[in-house]
Amino acid sequence: MTGAGGGxxxxxxxxxxxxxxxxxxxxxxxxYGMPHAPPLTFLSWRYALSIAAFGVWIALAxxxxxxxxxxxxxLAVTGMLMHGGYLGGVxxxxxxxxxxxxxxxxxxxxxxxxALWISARGHAHHxxxxxxxxxxxxxxxxxxxxxxxxxxxxxAPLTIACALxxxxxxxxxxxxxxxxxxxxxxxxxxxxxxxAALAITLPLSxxxxxxxxxxxxxxxxxxxSVLVLTLGGSSLLYMLIQRGAATAVTSLMYLVPPxxxxxxxxxxxxxxxAAVLTGLVLAAAxxxxxxxxxxxxxxxx
Numbered sequence: 001m002t003g004a005g006g007g008x009x010x011x012x013x014x015x016x017x018x019x020x021x022x023x024x025x026x027x028x029x030x031x032y033g034m035p036h037a038p039p040l041t042f043l044s045w046r047y048a049l050s051i052a053a054f055g056v057w058i059a060l061a062x063x064x065x066x067x068x069x070x071x072x073x074x075l076a077v078t079g080m081l082m083h084g085g086y087l088g089g090v091x092x093x094x095x096x097x098x099x100x101x102x103x104x105x106x107x108x109x110x111x112x113x114x115a116l117w118i119s120a121r122g123h124a125h126h127x128x129x130x131x132x133x134x135x136x137x138x139x140x141x142x143x144x145x146x147x148x149x150x151x152x153x154x155x156a157p158l159t160i161a162c163a164l165x166x167x168x169x170x171x172x173x174x175x176x177x178x179x180x181x182x183x184x185x186x187x188x189x190x191x192x193x194x195x196a197a198l199a200i201t202l203p204l205s206x207x208x209x210x211x212x213x214x215x216x217x218x219x220x221x222x223x224x225s226v227l228v229l230t231l232g233g234s235s236l237l238y239m240l241i242q243r244g245a246a247t248a249v250t251s252l253m254y255l256v257p258p259x260x261x262x263x264x265x266x267x268x269x270x271x272x273x274a275a276v277l278t279g280l281v282l283a284a285a286x287x288x289x290x291x292x293x294x295x296x297x298x299x300x301x
Contacts, residue, residue: 015236016252016291022233024259027104028267029229030094033221038208039091040201045212045222047083047198050230054191057231063185072192074180078173079193083234084200085169093162104257106163108142111135111250111290113171131248131290138254138286144279145257174250177241186235193238194230251290254283 033042057063066072086107093103112135115127127135181189212218240249258280264270 015240019233019236019240020252020255020259022228022236023253024256024263025224026090026229026233026256027260028263029221029225030091031268032217033225034091034095036213036215036218038205038210039095040088040205041208041212042218042222042225043087043091044198044202044205046225046230047194047201049222049226051191051194051198053226053231054187054194058187058191061187063187065188066182066184066192071182071184074176074182075189075192076196078177078181079196080200081169081173081176082237083193083197086166086173087197088201088204089162089164089166089169093159093166096156096159096162098156098159098163102146103163103166104260105142105146106160107167107170108139108146108253108257109167110171110174110253112139113167114174114250117171117175130292131251134286134289134291135251136286137289138251138283141279141281141283141286142254142257144275144282145261147275147279171250174241177238181242183242186238189238190230190235193234248291251287254287258283 037045066075090103090107115131115135119127237249240252258276261270261272261276261280265272
């Protein structure tokens with residue numbers, strides 16, 4: 001990666017913390033934007049505007065595009081999985097009534113699923129006992145954080161299926177990118193991924209009922225989604241996957257629900273009980289164990 005794609009302007013050690021803070025605003029954005037737009041229509045607008053923003057950035061920086069059809073194909077697959085599948089599944093599940101807590105819990109299984117897959121496949125980046133301990137601690141912390149939000153009667157088969165589809169998509173996308181996507185400029189790589197996500201999301205959005213109601217909250221949510229979540233968060237996730245072991249990177253997802261709970265406390269006045277605070281500490285400790293144990297394997301070559 002070159003230029004902004006190499007992350008030169010952002011110290012490597014700060015990237016995980018910044019990513020978690022940015023990614024944690026996703027449910028806040030959904031809370032603001034969801035009442036005013038169908039989920040896939042909103043995501044189609046998000047992808048299209050993000051492509052336009054990346055296009056301006058690429059033109060000004062004269063960034064290099066990925067080389068070869070094979071690399072474009074690999075990026076397209078990750079885009080369909082990590083943008084189209086993951087975000088589409090989460091937003092549709094929430095729109096259908098699945099609570100944020102249960103959605104976060106289902107999607108939060110990603111680090112364990114990733115670790116199980118790596119162990120079963122015997123990858124070079126094996127999962128150590130310390131990392132397994134960290135993964136279990138992180139999951140325990142996640143459960144404590146979202147436990148009070150696990151509503152009764154919200155787990156309809158279709159909504160759960162959407163959340164599981166999101167979990168499968170983000171897990172498969174992370175592993176696929178780590179295995180097949182070569183390092184390239186993060187701006188052009190993200191643009192290819194977003195084009196692929198838009199290609200599958202836009203046609204599906206045509207079957208949704210209702211349209212965009214251009215409320216100030218929707219405009220704000222869309223602007224934040226494009227400028228911060230996609231241009232910032234998705235770019236950081238791409239770079240972290242390229243630079244680190246998959247288990248260490250995905251373990252960062254354990255910190256998203258606790259940080260989201262903190263944002264909800266600050267913005268919406270939601271209560272931070274002892275269980276949430278304990279869960280936050282457990283999740284942070286679990287991630288610290290996983291990342292520390294993976295450091296020798298995750299150094300850039």
